[in-house]
Amino acid sequence: MNLHIGVLSGDGIGPEVTNQSIKILTAIADKYQHTFTFQHELVGAIAIDETGNPLPQKTLNLCLEADAVLFGAIGNPKYDNNPAAKVRPEQGLLALRKALGLFANIRPVKAYDTLLDKSPLKKHIIQDTDIVIYRELTGGIYFGEKTLSEDGTAASDLCSYSKTEIERVAHLAFKAAQSRRKKLTLVDKANVLETSRLWRKVVTAMASQYPDVELDFLFVDNAAMQMVLNPSQFDVILTENMFGDIISDEASVIGGSIGLLASASIGEKYALFEPIHGSYPQATGKGIANPIASILSAAMLLDHFGLLEEAETVRDAVERAIDLEICTPDLNAHGGYSTENVGTFIEDFI
Amino acid sequence: MNLHIGVLSGDGIGPEVTNQSIKILTAIADKYQHTFTFQHELVGAIAIDETGNPLPQKTLNLCLEADAVLFGAIGNPKYDNNPAAKVRPEQGLLALRKALGLFANIRPVKAYDTLLDKSPLKKHIIQDTDIVIYRELTGGIYFGEKTLSEDGTAASDLCSYSKTEIERVAHLAFKAAQSRRKKLTLVDKANVLETSRLWRKVVTAMASQYPDVELDFLFVDNAAMQMVLNPSQFDVILTENMFGDIISDEASVIGGSIGLLASASIGEKYALFEPIHGSYPQATGKGIANPIASILSAAMLLDHFGLLEEAETVRDAVERAIDLEICTPDLNAHGGYSTENVGTFIEDFI
Numbered sequence: 046m047n048l049h050i051g052v053l054s055g056d057g058i059g060p061e062v063t064n065q066s067i068k069i070l071t072a073i074a075d076k077y078q079h080t081f082t083f084q085h086e087l088v089g090a091i092a093i094d095e096t097g098n099p100l101p102q103k104t105l106n107l108c109l110e111a112d113a114v115l116f117g118a119i120g121n122p123k124y125d126n127n128p129a130a131k132v133r134p135e136q137g138l139l140a141l142r143k144a145l146g147l148f149a150n151i152r153p154v155k156a157y158d159t160l161l162d163k164s165p166l167k168k169h170i171i172q173d174t175d176i177v178i179y180r181e182l183t184g185g186i187y188f189g190e191k192t193l194s195e196d197g198t199a200a201s202d203l204c205s206y207s208k209t210e211i212e213r214v215a216h217l218a219f220k221a222a223q224s225r226r227k228k229l230t231l232v233d234k235a236n237v238l239e240t241s242r243l244w245r246k247v248v249t250a251m252a253s254q255y256p257d258v259e260l261d262f263l264f265v266d267n268a269a270m271q272m273v274l275n276p277s278q279f280d281v282i283l284t285e286n287m288f289g290d291i292i293s294d295e296a297s298v299i300g301g302s303i304g305l306l307a308s309a310s311i312g313e314k315y316a317l318f319e320p321i322h323g324s325y326p327q328a329t330g331k332g333i334a335n336p337i338a339s340i341l342s343a344a345m346l347l348d349h350f351g352l353l354e355e356a357e358t359v360r361d362a363v364e365r366a367i368d369l370e371i372c373t374p375d376l377n378a379h380g381g382y383s384t385e386n387v388g389t390f391i392e393d394f395i
Numbered sequence: 396m397n398l399h400i401g402v403l404s405g406d407g408i409g410p411e412v413t414n415q416s417i418k419i420l421t422a423i424a425d426k427y428q429h430t431f432t433f434q435h436e437l438v439g440a441i442a443i444d445e446t447g448n449p450l451p452q453k454t455l456n457l458c459l460e461a462d463a464v465l466f467g468a469i470g471n472p473k474y475d476n477n478p479a480a481k482v483r484p485e486q487g488l489l490a491l492r493k494a495l496g497l498f499a500n501i502r503p504v505k506a507y508d509t510l511l512d513k514s515p516l517k518k519h520i521i522q523d524t525d526i527v528i529y530r531e532l533t534g535g536i537y538f539g540e541k542t543l544s545e546d547g548t549a550a551s552d553l554c555s556y557s558k559t560e561i562e563r564v565a566h567l568a569f570k571a572a573q574s575r576r577k578k579l580t581l582v583d584k585a586n587v588l589e590t591s592r593l594w595r596k597v598v599t600a601m602a603s604q605y606p607d608v609e610l611d612f613l614f615v616d617n618a619a620m621q622m623v624l625n626p627s628q629f630d631v632i633l634t635e636n637m638f639g640d641i642i643s644d645e646a647s648v649i650g651g652s653i654g655l656l657a658s659a660s661i662g663e664k665y666a667l668f669e670p671i672h673g674s675y676p677q678a679t680g681k682g683i684a685n686p687i688a689s690i691l692s693a694a695m696l697l698d699h700f701g702l703l704e705e706a707e708t709v710r711d712a713v714e715r716a717i718d719l720e721i722c723t724p725d726l727n728a729h730g731g732y733s734t735e736n737v738g739t740f741i742e743d744f745i
């Protein structure tokens with residue numbers, strides 16, 4: 046297979062970890078006789094610094110032409126506490142999601158047995174946790190109209206959803222549930238929000254098309270509790286953009302291994318793959334960033350193109366590294382290996 | 396002191412636990428020679444069932460006349476999965492918050508040493524956690540305009556905030572920080588929301604009035620992670636209504652003792668005290684509901700009127716009960732005591 050992959054490694058540790066994924070994808074291409082080409086463009090704070098725009102036109106063009114996008118991370122603290130900043134790195138990512146129509150963000154969260162002692166949760170709580178979160182990614186309060194009064198003393202953000210927006214991501218979540226433990230939990234705040242009541246109505250109406258899937262509902266505040274109290278009760282979670290941001294980040298730490306978690310953002314035509322960790326500026330350039338989340342994102346990319354055996358090979362190599370504790374310091378108490386070394390071990394194993 | 400207390404015990408386990416608080420407040424009145432009178436009215440699902448209105452006028456009148464409101468819980472599953480329901484129990488609580496101008500919801504979260512093994516978190520993670528959350532309670536997306544298109548295929552909720560709304564709750568949070576460990580964390584999503592940028596700007600501008608308080612900022616997704624990874628880093632958390640709902644519920648379970656957590660909702664003129672647990676319909680009438688959260692809410696009521704010694708007496712009695720394991724089944728592995736028995740033990744100890 047020929048794949049032209051747009052690489053947007055972005056800020057902070059983004060480039061370091063993405064380089065390891067490229068190494069792994071190249072090893073896979075060699076082994077299975079595919080041709081993967083990689084083309085780099087700027088995004089995020091670095092793109093602002095160099096071009097004034099967090100998503101330069103050249104970057105967007107690359108994403109529109111490429112078969113898939115491999116994304117690193119964005120964000121730089123110099124933009125965070127400056128409410129007056131007119132351009133922010135995050136705008137690049139949000140604009141990209143919108144431009145590519147990436148309406149579904151998919152995040153698997155799994156407790157790795159060998160890492161149970163890294164979890165902040167007790168072993169009996171976290172054990173057997175295996176969740177996939179489907180977060181709506183191009184609607185809701187992220188993209189609704191924003192206002193700021195002229196005197197700067199009042200502001201607003203509009204959250205809106207349509208039936209179509211809800212259905213397309215819900216179909217993916219129902220299908221995922223069918224291929225897993227057949228349970229789908231819609232997380233909303235239907236006791237307060239009109240949009241949540243629409244979600245509940247639309248998703249409930251769809252359930253008859255998926256008679257083998259058991260659908261249930263959880264208010265987001267309760268979901269935030271249940272994720273800590275009993276995460277293994279969940280199979281597939283479906284939720285709107287903002288709740289998905291919060292709940293999926295909460296979920297990401299319960300396994301003690303945020304450096305291992307990958308995500309795919311999918312639309313009708315385009316797909317983007319990224320580790321869920323951020324740009325982690327404090328770690329930049331130190332060779333301590335865990336490349337595994339990025340590498341597992343590359344595995345999700347392979348899955349997306351039906352290269353299931355290739356994806357499995359990557360996952361096996363990663364599990365081998367974890368089992369042998371060939372890990373960066375976040376997962377290895379005895380000092381650990383460098384980002385580069387972990388990548389090379391996984392490459393060699395492939 | 397004479398206090399006329401409006402009692403809205405509401406639904407589910409609300410009445411059972413509130414009865415214990417009344418018993419405790421009565422014991423305090425006897426011991427310290429105060430006169431506390433209690434007047435009951437309906438709220439929530441039971442008010443809908445009996446009057447068609449989750450907040451009948453008589454109930455609102457009582458709250459407007461009373462010195463304080465002691466609240467139980469509201470909610471009944473028969474209303475939850477019915478998006479078409481025109482009246483919902485929650486509307487009673489929301490209308491009450493608005494009518495009484497209860498703009499600040501205050502929730503202390505503490506890890507009790509004797510209960511550390513009840514926590515889903517590991518001991519070294521949860522130990523020494525002592526947080527107070529200030530949640531804005533009468534603004535934001537809860538109270539903004541809601542729309543539903545005529546054909547029912549599109550919906551919206553507006554989140555809006557003004558400088559004044561932010562300042563009044565922020566002043567309370569800054570003051571709380573001054574009387575504690577002098578750290579205030581604003582939780583927002585300033586990288587996406589205009590309202591969050593307003594929060595950051597307004598709160599930052601206020602910081603010079605509280606030079607002894609260290610102010611920092613956390614995006615809500617990161618806050619949801621930090622609450623699990625390292626809750627003891629927090630002192631006072633300040634946040635808007637919806638984020639406060641989610642983060643404070645998440646925080647409430649980390650100590651393993653949601654049955655112990657109280658809250659106060661404060662405005663310029665009125666104040667309402669309630670346990671943070673819900674109506675817990677499955678437990679209703681079984682005598683297994685933990686009355687301590689409600690009793691500690693009553694202690695917050697005493698604090699509010701400057702009856703600090705009285706409040707301390709209640710807290711001491713509660714800690715005594717916990718230390719001696721005179722607890723309901725949620726906290727007592729050996730079967731436990733009934734709601735009534737726990738209340739009576741605390742009463743006797745006073």
Ligand SMILES: CC(C)[C@H](C(=O)O)[C@@H](O)C(=O)O
Nearest residue numbers: 120135138139290586587616
């Ligand atoms: C960077 C930020 C805008 C983004 C979001 O909130 O969607 C991030 O937190 C994420 O979850 O991908």
Ligand SMILES: CC(C)[C@H](C(=O)O)[C@@H](O)C(=O)O
Nearest residue numbers: 236237266470485488489640
């Ligand atoms: C019942 C519900 C409307 C309410 C809220 O969301 O505010 C509750 O969850 C709370 O936190 O008091």
